[in-house]
Amino acid sequence: MxxxxxxxxxxxxxxxxxxxxxxxxxxxxxxxxxxxxxxxxxxxxxxxxxxxxxxxxxxxxxxxxxxxxxxxVISPAITILFSILYFDIMLGVGLFDPIAEFFIKKAKGDPMKVLLSTVAVASVVSLNGDTTTTIIICVAAFLSLYKQLNLKLSYLAIIIAAPIGIWNQLPWGGPTIAAATAIGVEISDLFAALLPGLLVAQVAVVLVTAYLGKKERKRLNFNPRDAKMVSKEQLDKMLSAIRDNQPELKRPRLYWFNLILTLGSLAILIKGDIHGSIIFMIASVVALAVNYKTVEECNDRIEALADDVLPTTIVTxxxxxxxxxxxxxxxxxxxxxxxxxxxxxxxxxxxxxxxxxxxxxxxxxxxxxxxxxxxxxxxxxxxxxxxxxxxxxxxxxxxxxxxxxxxxxxxxxxxxxxxxxxxxxxxxxxxxxxxxxxxxxxxxxxxxxxxxxx
Known part of the structure; x- marks a missing residue:
């Protein structure tokens, strides 16, 4: 029953x-x-x-x-709550604008190159074995770029998820530890048996991503042969969508502070000694206090970002x-x-x-x-x-x-x-x-x- x-x-x-x-x-x-x-x-x-x-x-x-x-789920829920809040603050101050601009300039609007960059970053970050961390970092790095180039967000989601499913099977990943413990085999031996499949699966994921990139090229009428002929004016038009987005929130003079705060937070998160929720809660407070001087500005940002933060947290x-x-x-x-x-x-x-x-x-x-x-x-x-x-x-x-x-x-x-x-x-x-x-x-x-x- x-x-x-x-x-x-x-x-x-x-x-x-x-x-x-x-x-x-x-x-x-x-x-x-x-x-x-x-x-x-x-x-x-x-x-x-x-x-x-x-x-x-x-x-x-x-x-x-x-x-x-x-x-x-309370542990990942609180981490998700403060991580979304933190990275939304960083998006507002323009921390990820240079990253998006870099990929736009290098890809020259080429959807395939952007999608392949996504799967590469997701694969590297997922080596730490933590699903939440990988999703947080990849979404923060690429979401704005996908929106600016009108790429399918559904592709962003599956391209991030696919390599996580592969590299969660490293010896320190939860599934491998659970399988080895439940069945009574050595983790190192199990990983040695799994490794050939993981490597070939990674190649398959890259090939599928390239295929999706070709589909996006066709949908957006992008001809890779014309990429080198993209004029400075056309590039500026693509870049202006980023530079002119909510300019009142941007804090270019504080760029290096925000970058160091973000990299430091991620380094501590990946090391694993401190719970992610605590890291991003403190980082969010510091980011708000430094970037927005008045209480009213800080409160306005929290209220404005509630639409992003609350739905995902309550679903978790x-x-x-x-x-x-x-x-x-x-x-x-x-x-x-x-x-x-x-x-x-x-x-x-x-x-x-x-x-x-x-x-x-x-x-x-x-x-x-x-x-x-x-x-x-x-x-x-x-x-x-x-x-x-x-x-x-x-x-x-x-x-x-x-x-x-x-x-x-x-x-x-x-x-x-x-x-x-x-x-x-x-x-x-x-x-x-x-x-x-x-x-x-x-x-x-x-x-x-x-x-x-x-």
Missing amino acids: LTFLALAMIIVFIVLLSKKKLSVFAALTLVPFIFGIIAVFVTDSSILDLFQWIKEGIFYKVNSDTGKVSMG LGAGVFSGVLTGSGMATALANSIAGIIPTSLGSHMAPIYAVIAAPAITFLPQDAFYFGIASVIKGVMLQFGITPMQAAVASMVGQSFRLISPVIPALYMLCGETKQNFVDFQKEYIKYFWVVLVVYLAVYGITGALPY
Whole structure:
């Protein structure tokens, strides 16, 4: 019954969003709340348990056996709140104007070069293994440029997400640690098996990005052969859209101060010793106080930026309700066990690739720990009976990472969709439309290397 409830909740959530019957925040909150009430009766729990599940999804949960604390979405939510506020302040003062102007001058309006620059930056930044940090940096660096050149913001979103899904699988990435721990293999050995697939997948992502760049060239009637013939007047016209945007907010004399403040904040964030929310909260206060001298100016900026800050933050908190009910009610565990039972044992050695494909939607909609410690740990025992090693089982469980970066339980993705002005389901569709190739690459490369037996 819990498996049915979990599937029904996920399907209703997707349908309501795709049909645009509810906002993302409403769907993330109301749908799990209603199904949570049903789960209360099914599991013979109390209504207070439902609110406890929600509390744990938003704030934190303490494992009664191990004492381990698992944080909810409150941590990334506050980081997202202050990071959006900070970078919106920086956009206003003109910090990113020189970056946008640089790419405009180098690309000479060429959409392909801009898109390729985006995927390059996203790939490098994502090496730190943190999804939120990568999205924050890439959106801040490129959003204004895409708007000025009239490039599709949906492409910006999927181009940022694709390399994150690849390089989150580094040894310090959450998925690799969870898979290695749940299945009982060495992280270094697992990464060595994954590396060929990651490298080829990166090449595939670059090629897809180049293809999207060609599409944008055609849509915008840009001929790369004419790029060198772009006149100074034409370039100035493109650049003026940046230079003349809200000039009263620009602070060119404080450029180096703002640059050092931003780089210092990002360096501390990437190092990881201080929580991101604290870094950007303090940085926002400093930025406001230095760039805008009066209390009235500071208050005006905060009020003006509320439209950007609040929607994404409350959506992130809504994701805590979704994941809290799904996990706390037992629906996540039930769904994990049911998916594990779908794969027929008669398939023998062919179980690995079949499991890898079936696991892709599971890892998309289930919390990461629920998938690896629920499904992956169970499937490992079944595979052993057919001569499939734990390492091969671990690799199979990682193939689903090709679609992990469209998961509704990743809070930072709502910030990405909010900043690029698109519906979450539309973002999922756009990603799958172009980056399904990453799943195929993993299956092919791991089959060739023997990491995934066929």
